[in-house]
Amino acid sequence: MKKGFVLNSAAPLLAAVVLMTQPLHAAAFDAVAGEATLRREGCLKCHGIDKKKDGPAYRQVAAKYRGKPEAEEKLITHVKSGRVVKLSSGEEEEHRIIKTTDEAEIRNLIQWILSLE
Template sequence: MKSNIRMNMMMSVVAAVFGLSVPASAFAVDADAALSLARQNGCLKCHSVEKHKDGPAYRDVAAKYKDKDHADTVKKLIHHITSGEKAKFPDGHEEEHKIIKTQDLAQQTNLIEWILSLPGGTWPEKD
């Protein structure tokens, strides 16, 4: 009985250590849920997956942050969609970025992870 408890504890520790060692980008992204959240929050009014609108294409965002620290990037982009910080527009003016309506960190993270998982992009933009 005691060895069963020890084995279960050992397996729990191994699973926890493995879980912490796997980068966040290795976890499955729910693309449908991310796109649905973007639609519900009006993100696609200013952004598109492939084309630059008032805001950058999501593929360009992914390309811009491709070689950056992943955890820092996720944290930065979650702050961007939840804080109302200023967003710069192509014509030079700034507006407060719309705040995403969900307070669910898992949904916010899924959206950001989906954006960062997109291939391609044209970053940096040419002047």
């Protein structure tokens, strides 16, 4: 009897925990908006999501920074600062500086890139 009571009362609790954590997770970044930013900014000319072009594929970038807590701030600085990078042709040039000044949009983009599996 007692066992049945524990099981029955745990189920709604578990359901509540799942419901509470899911929307939080989904709201962390917006993939559709992230991709729209890439298109508008012309980033896809040099970066595929999956394909390396003049720059690394975004999935490679995500893999490189997986588990590194400083990645988000580092990449936000990267897209805003225009440091010299090496293209796959071996040529060097200053990296494209992102045009938007919307900090939330930039953070959303970087969080989404870092989430790519």
